[in-house]
Amino acid sequence: MTTNTVVSVSGLEKTYGKANERQYTALKGLNFTVDSGEFVGIMGASGSGKTTLLNMLSTLDTPTKGDVVVNGHDVTKMRGNQLADFRAQEVGFIFQDFNLLESLTAEENIGLPLALKGTPAKVMDQAIHEVAETLSIADLLQKYPAELSGGQKQRVAAARAIVHHPAILMGDEPTGALDSTSARELLDLLTTINEQQKMSVLLVTHDPFSASFCQRILFIKDGQIGSELRRGDQDRSTFYQGILTELGTFNE
């Protein structure tokens, strides 16, 4: 597999606290890449630096040292509006707590990234309905988030994350607030999106079941990449067992 890379992280460091205070280093020189069309998982215990890493990748936070290049853009050199535009155009997000705007209908929520770009209404409607078909939420479009179940909300959130065809889809524990059936449905959908649309997916999770849907898993421990696991040709349940074994020894 020698495709072009979508994400490339080199020497990434993040230190919290000011110079004269007690400092805490969450990330200590991280290096990895994500290829285009890849489905990568990042695993680690609480406090290992997973969320910090995702915040750097998605420009919600700035690194202390190191480079982050996403789809050819050096994220660390961007400022103000560039950052906002980058988030709006290059990245799609799914959050654990959905992050849907409850004052808008599902349709309006999904259309938001397109509206920000100033897409014509007609094109927008078409894109919304296409993605709604893919995620089988076409009949939910006129509802408000308050009227949807957790699984439905997360599918709406997924639709919003991919409607503008971002370079990479990032998920921060997207199944964290879902029951097991909804979680499996969502992960199946993410796999479908990854396969059919060749969209790169980066999933941050501490749940081995979610991770077993990935092609490659990076294990983070104390701010560094501890080990890496590739699925290769294994079926999902075998890979799941592999992850469990790895986790069992990883934290020792």
Next chain:
Amino acid sequence: MLGKLALAGIKNRRRDYLVLLAGLTMSAAIFYMFANLATNQAFLKANAAISSANIIFGFGAVLLILITVVYIMYANSFLLSMRQHDYGLFMMLGATRKRVGELVFLETLILGTIATAIGLGLGLLMSKFLVGFLLNMLGLHLSHLTAVYVPAIVATGVLYVGLFILASLFNLIKLTRTTVLKLLHSDELANQPKVKPLRQMVQGVLGILFLAAGYWALASIKALQLAAIPIALVTITLGTYLLFRATILMVIRTLRHTGWAKKHLNGFLLGQLNFRVHNYTRMLTIVSLLFAMALGAITVGSGYHRQLPMMAEKIGTYTVAVHDKTAREQKLIDQLHVAHQATYTQKRQGKTVYYNASELRQTPVELRAYSNSGNMNDQKLYTESLKKFKKSGISDLDFLSLALGKVGAYSPKILTAKQFAKQPGKVVTVTTVRVKNLQQDLPALKKLNKLETARFSQPGTMTVGNYQNYEMMLAFFGGLEFIGYFLGIAFLAMLASCLMFKILSGAPGDQRRYRMLYKVGVRESLMRHGIAKEIGILFLIPGIMGVIDVLFGLQMFKPLMAAPMSPYLGIGSTFLIFIGLYAIYYLITLALYWRIVLPQAPND
């Protein structure tokens, strides 16, 4: 321990608390200023030249109390919205409801007491300086006006502390009735109002009918007398409320389905307004009425101020009459914009004053035609031939006033030039001046009049010339004018603060929404514009409604301001000043909202 935690919580949000405290302080200060005027019997007796002033003060006091109640309600809900998350946390940590309840009660009460105390102090200062300044600006002198008036202090203190005790109790009950979880996540619910077309139609039609009835009542105040005001208050309130409910949601719904809603943050803006306006309907109704009252009061006040000179100059013929003018007086006369000037020589002997016919022929005396229509524009100036003048014009009051003695007017006689030369008596020359525009020359006229009255004393009940008429009317209408200005400014300050607090109490809930938008990649400038539009619309709706209310409401003052005065004359500039003040409130609210709501970008 809990007390310490609560103090720490307050410290963290001290700027929000300062806003709250400042608002409450201002409100208490304004209330004191008004109470000082309204309850000071000596002041009222000395200045209430017209019987309606008492009624206006009564209405004003009731309205002000009502607004104060509403105002404290909203300020309190702002306080609660800031604190409920903390209280929820305390309860989760194991604090008993009773303990947290005590904390809430004390916090509200202490804040209220501090605000009242500072407000009273500020009110005393403002009564001393601001009221004096306002009076000076209006050229008024009101007697028996003192800054410190104990009954007013007591009234303000009792009302405010009482209201704060009520607010504390309300907070206590509300907090002890809600579950901990609800307190922690109080801001995450947004209810979506349902739209029922038929009901909305009925509401809309009813609203328009009520409004029409209210406006009719105001316009026919002559027939309804005082009953018009309560009728209008009730019908216009109901009408505005129903109309708001019926139309605003419909408009937003319709807009949401257009292409415009699909551009940038417009959809989000409409979504926000959709669930917000519903909650705000009652609020917006009250605010639009307050807006109307404030604007109406200022308009009427400034209307009197602007139009008194106009009325005064339509009554008599000349503006001032100067006897034996001195060099200093001549200088002042030269400064005037003269429309008509005449100088006559008088010879006074016994109780008779003699005039020279040739002088009167050369510059005939101007007379005014008084008509019965009541419209002062019909009262034109004219002159008549000397022959006619000798018969009728000679008994014109303004002409008689040119020669006033200690007891009254000399009786005039007109002699031919030859006879006049022979006639013995004290020679006096009198110069009458009519200016083009009384308002324009007021400063010079004031000085001239002072010099003239210092040299010649005249009977206290008589006035000579329009300028003296104007001064008399100014004293007469002064009280009314002052009340207009005062009520207007007080209403405006309170209503805008009400709106500000209502909007700000929604801000903590919005924080999360804007955080989401930030994550999704919305530019900060776009969010800023979005917020500016949203709050702008919330300010604009009651503003527009209020302006319409005022335009109709001014009908009420038509009987009081007879033509050529009109309540509608020159309202443009009053509106502009008022809207300017209102806009300042909008900008303050916006700045605070930005500060509370906008997510901080990482900056290290």
